[in-house]
Amino acid sequence: MITIESVSRTYGDFTAVDDVSFTAQPGRVTGFLGPNGAGKSTTMRIIVGLTQPTSGTATVAGRRYVDLPNPGLVVGVLLDASAQHTGRTGREILTIARRFMGLPRSRVEEMLALVSLTPQEASRRVRDYSLGMRQRLGIATALIGEPGVLILDEPANGLDPAGIRWMRGLLRDFADRGGTVLLSSHLLHEIEVIADDLVVIDNGRIVAQGAKSDLLRSAGSMLRALDRDVVAQALLDSGVTSTPVGTDGLLAHADTAKVGKIAFAAGAPLLELRPADGTGLEEMFLELTAQTQRDTTSDSQPEGAVA
Numbered sequence: 001m002i003t004i005e006s007v008s009r010t011y012g013d014f015t016a017v018d019d020v021s022f023t024a025q026p027g028r029v030t031g032f033l034g035p036n037g038a039g040k041s042t043t044m045r046i047i048v049g050l051t052q053p054t055s056g057t058a059t060v061a062g063r064r065y066v067d068l069p070n071p072g073l074v075v076g077v078l079l080d081a082s083a084q085h086t087g088r089t090g091r092e093i094l095t096i097a098r099r100f101m102g103l104p105r106s107r108v109e110e111m112l113a114l115v116s117l118t119p120q121e122a123s124r125r126v127r128d129y130s131l132g133m134r135q136r137l138g139i140a141t142a143l144i145g146e147p148g149v150l151i152l153d154e155p156a157n158g159l160d161p162a163g164i165r166w167m168r169g170l171l172r173d174f175a176d177r178g179g180t181v182l183l184s185s186h187l188l189h190e191i192e193v194i195a196d197d198l199v200v201i202d203n204g205r206i207v208a209q210g211a212k213s214d215l216l217r218s219a220g221s222m223l224r225a226l227d228r229d230v231v232a233q234a235l236l237d238s239g240v241t242s243t244p245v246g247t248d249g250l251l252a253h254a255d256t257a258k259v260g261k262i263a264f265a266a267g268a269p270l271l272e273l274r275p276a277d278g279t280g281l282e283e284m285f286l287e288l289t290a291q292t293q294r295d296t297t298s299d300s301q302p303e304g305a306v307a
């Protein structure tokens, strides 16, 4: 289990992480989402002791990372696959990790097999690795100590579609065997497919957290209208906020009965009205982080704002 309690981190007068609290539970994959600069990496660095929090505490398996005597046996970490020593071969990097953690020799070959790095690739220097190969090596290093907790920052970066599917299966299996996974990703579809729980951070603050199914269900109503501006105004006049989606859609923060009545009373024809359950993570993400989306302007469409 990972527990973050009231963690803040400031740089001068800038607050990168602002009173963040959440837990990542055993047996579950927790997806950590937020726009660029939201504070994901800083939070993850705080968990593994690379950045000091200004206040608050972060623990893994009940202890601060720095207090774990042999941390690699408790928590596997992959924050930046490019940060590996580029002059060493993949096998050397795993061998150093194995020795450092006091593990049997056989673990190196087991890990290479697990992440599908061939003997020839394992003998190559990391500087000659593709990004996807570095990610695989990073995952092997994270897993070599058979930890119960995994912390991965953008692990799908650079993986091809088969690699992404492989990693999805690996993380699912890890969680199903009781492991705790905290995973950040910009690939919302990936998070949507694999995560059980979601934590959404924006401007350093948590804006939503909970079971993925609950969060997506509470999204409200999706509608399409002949003139969505008229509907949006009518909703607002009744105290219901909404977010534009696509060319003629709105995500309204009220159930379909209420939204339907308001549109009807305003004489505004709807083309579609349904619960937002199936609306998906992208709309929820864009709605929750609308204030900080860098690529949206007041009259552009939220769809496509996330790469």
Ligand SMILES: Nc1ncnc2c1ncn2[C@@H]1O[C@H](COP(=O)(O)OP(=O)(O)OP(=O)(O)O)[C@@H](O)[C@H]1O
Pocket (backbone or CB within 6 Å): 011, 016, 034, 035, 036, 037, 038, 039, 040, 041, 042, 043
């Ligand atoms: N050492 C530092 N000094 C000053 N500001 C910092 C430092 N480290 C991080 N920040 C700032 O803190 C904020 C959060 O950064 P962080 O890297 O945690 O965001 P992120 O959510 O991981 O973003 P991305 O998705 O782009 O990787 C950013 O505005 C960043 O510039």
